[in-house]
Amino acid sequence: MTGIASPDALPIRAALFDLDGTLIVTEHRSRAAWTRLFQAHGLRIDDALLATFVGRRGQEALADHVHRFPGSTVDELFHEAVGYLNGPDIPPPYPVPGAEVLVKTLHTEGVPMAVVTSSLREHAHVLLDHVGGADLFATVITAEDVQRGKPHPEGFLSGCAALGVHPPQAVAFEDAPAGIAAAKAGGLACVGLTTTHSAEALGAADLVVPDLTGVRWPPQLTAA
Numbered sequence: 001m002t003g004i005a006s007p008d009a010l011p012i013r014a015a016l017f018d019l020d021g022t023l024i025v026t027e028h029r030s031r032a033a034w035t036r037l038f039q040a041h042g043l044r045i046d047d048a049l050l051a052t053f054v055g056r057r058g059q060e061a062l063a064d065h066v067h068r069f070p071g072s073t074v075d076e077l078f079h080e081a082v083g084y085l086n087g088p089d090i091p092p093p094y095p096v097p098g099a100e101v102l103v104k105t106l107h108t109e110g111v112p113m114a115v116v117t118s119s120l121r122e123h124a125h126v127l128l129d130h131v132g133g134a135d136l137f138a139t140v141i142t143a144e145d146v147q148r149g150k151p152h153p154e155g156f157l158s159g160c161a162a163l164g165v166h167p168p169q170a171v172a173f174e175d176a177p178a179g180i181a182a183a184k185a186g187g188l189a190c191v192g193l194t195t196t197h198s199a200e201a202l203g204a205a206d207l208v209v210p211d212l213t214g215v216r217w218p219p220q221l222t223a224a
Contacts, residue, residue, distance in 0.1 A: 011169065013111070013165050014165045016156055016183075017114070017173045018116060018174045020118070020119060020127070021193070021195050022179075023127070023128070024093050024131070027195070032091070034053055035050070036081075037081040041069055043069075055175070055176025055178035056118055056150055058118070059143075060149050062074045082120075095131050100130070103136055104131075104132050112138055112164070113136065113163075114139045115159075116155040116158075116159045117143070118150055120142060121140070121142040121144055121145075124140055138163055141155045141162070150179050151182045152182060153185040153186030156182055160186070167187035171221065173190075173212070174202075176196060176197060180192055180202060180204045181204065190207075191208075191215070193210070194208060
């Protein structure tokens, strides 16, 4: 990881990770589930619409479209979509390149870590088994733990509080514009991964990398 640290910046002490698309590759599964939901109700869905779901709590993203599903509530639609994830033909998740090595290395070095995800707790804990388990993280902040999801900074601020660090002492790892916006609004530095979006779409991040392979600690980030 390269860059020039700001001389006025506080030293980076903690790492906060998004989950889907940042630690674990799941976008192919989510796209399949959302596509099936819309198609099951006779609605068209395209890449532009699917992109609006990435990095956000499912219920909040669905609230933008619930008017297209007469007679259905957001919660009903969300649980229907989650059910599609358990289908036998849905492809399995797998770690983002470099994720397991980085997480285990930081844990061994005693770096405080948190997960801040728009996913549900049960889903998050299952996925974290792919990188060594939820026990490697001091806290896991999920959609059930916040009142306002990304791009609101509540999740990242809660994560920093749980780790006992000020936001400027933390770096967030994110793959979606909504997550980057949340991190920056909270005062965190942010590394963007181009696992689900182009580098241009992640332009608000302090540094953009293809994945977590070769990421070193502490990161030297260019001041935004």
